[in-house]
Amino acid sequence: MSASILIVGLPWSQDELALAVRAARALGGRPVVADTERALGAIRPPEGCTWLPVEELSVPAVVAACGDSRPDHVVSITELTTVLAAQVREALGLPGTPAETEAAVTDKFRTRSLLRAAGLTAVDCRETSLRDLPGVLASADLPVVVKPVAFTGSHGVRHIAAPSDLAALMDSYDPDAAAESGRDRLIVESVIPGDEISAEAVCVNGEVHLLGLTDKFNTGVPHYYEVGHVMPSRYTARWHDRVRAYLQDVVSVLKIRTSALHAELKLHDGRVELVELHTRFGGGSIVHLLAEAYGIRAYDVWFAALLRGEVPDVPRAAGTAGVAFFGGWAGAPFRWHSYDFPHAGAVMELTLDARARPKVRQHEGIRLGYWRTGRAVFHAAGADGYARVAENVAFVRDQFLSLDPAVRPHGSPTHHEGTHR
Ligand SMILES: Nc1ncnc2c1ncn2[C@@H]1O[C@H](COP(=O)(O)OP(=O)(O)OP(=O)(O)O)[C@@H](O)[C@H]1O
Numbered sequence: 001m002s003a004s005i006l007i008v009g010l011p012w013s014q015d016e017l018a019l020a021v022r023a024a025r026a027l028g029g030r031p032v033v034a035d036t037e038r039a040l041g042a043i044r045p046p047e048g049c050t051w052l053p054v055e056e057l058s059v060p061a062v063v064a065a066c067g068d069s070r071p072d073h074v075v076s077i078t079e080l081t082t083v084l085a086a087q088v089r090e091a092l093g094l095p096g097t098p099a100e101t102e103a104a105v106t107d108k109f110r111t112r113s114l115l116r117a118a119g120l121t122a123v124d125c126r127e128t129s130l131r132d133l134p135g136v137l138a139s140a141d142l143p144v145v146v147k148p149v150a151f152t153g154s155h156g157v158r159h160i161a162a163p164s165d166l167a168a169l170m171d172s173y174d175p176d177a178a179a180e181s182g183r184d185r186l187i188v189e190s191v192i193p194g195d196e197i198s199a200e201a202v203c204v205n206g207e208v209h210l211l212g213l214t215d216k217f218n219t220g221v222p223h224y225y226e227v228g229h230v231m232p233s234r235y236t237a238r239w240h241d242r243v244r245a246y247l248q249d250v251v252s253v254l255k256i257r258t259s260a261l262h263a264e265l266k267l268h269d270g271r272v273e274l275v276e277l278h279t280r281f282g283g284g285s286i287v288h289l290l291a292e293a294y295g296i297r298a299y300d301v302w303f304a305a306l307l308r309g310e311v312p313d314v315p316r317a318a319g320t321a322g323v324a325f326f327g328g329w330a331g332a333p334f335r336w337h338s339y340d341f342p343h344a345g346a347v348m349e350l351t352l353d354a355r356a357r358p359k360v361r362q363h364e365g366i367r368l369g370y371w372r373t374g375r376a377v378f379h380a381a382g383a384d385g386y387a388r389v390a391e392n393v394a395f396v397r398d399q400f401l402s403l404d405p406a407v408r409p410h411g412s413p414t415h416h417e418g419t420h421r
């Protein structure tokens, strides 16, 4: 009898769901997805996948919906439901990362506190609320980064260099709506120096196996909106072992078992420092880049670890892959100046809907500062492959930064300090 994998919670990206379902089936598993009838009804199940409608996304409802057919494995491929998936595992007596760990990973303050107690971070981090933020900032050593304890896409994140920046940060919240949904919990962190990368890995029974490092391109201070990535990172050869060793310490302290891992990290002065961690793969086409750069099917690797305890065999990268996102500041129509990439030969795929408009302007009280309407995927081999892909990504990033500053959200940046200038 083949093993069943219960995926709790639909991810935002249907592509990710299709990849996960395909991987489960390729390994002879039976993928089942649990979510509310309303959520499941909105999309068609991928081939070979069973929908399990639940009354609500809660432990009793998911366990009741399983009935007598207890799943062999329970996972979540989105951070919205990692805690719930772990609680379901615990209710069914299945092994895996504890719910307490998943709860700590989804809360940037708790992650930071646990790492600090273990000597794995030097970042100063205070927890506060939107209401108490002015008082906390008044006694803080500026600059700092203020961000929600849990959210994504760099929305609600801001570099605060001077007390006058507070007003701009407050503009990115609707305080009543944020308080109602618990999104008004914030952290105030010291600014981490260095260049930023992300690491994709799988953890197999508590042991970290790195799949790839990625260079991150963002809009820099003060918003840090992510505009593209390049894989493998130019730091791979020099930093691979240090990153692996650091992540191993992090995983051991947090007690993560068998899981996908996405860590955002800064490299500085020979040290690795954590920005944030997830027990799923990175969004923003990172899974696509693992396939383009390394030929790695990320979900196959994760589920082979889950179903068979297999550890991944990481091949050498076949060239450099990259992605960059078309988009704009929220509230402004899409206007793009040029598609004349510096290295047109490295452009593999363009997806763009110039007439699209953002679907939502805020989520649970956090106002979305920018939106994406398409992407460009790049690939180049040879000695200058990295440079060609990185220049294409920087070309998109620089156009993003030159979009009409009058409609830029929450005031103009004081200066620009991207990870790649
Ligand atoms: N303490 C810090 N020091 C320096 N930069 C930071 C700090 N915290 C966050 N950043 C920058 O802001 C970005 C967004 O922060 P973070 O990753 O915590 O939030 P996020 O909303 O999950 O972002 P995303 O979904 O884009 O990864 C980081 O990738 C990093 O560039």
Ligand SMILES: [Mg+2]
Binding pocket: 153, 154, 264, 276
């Ligand atoms: Mg992040």
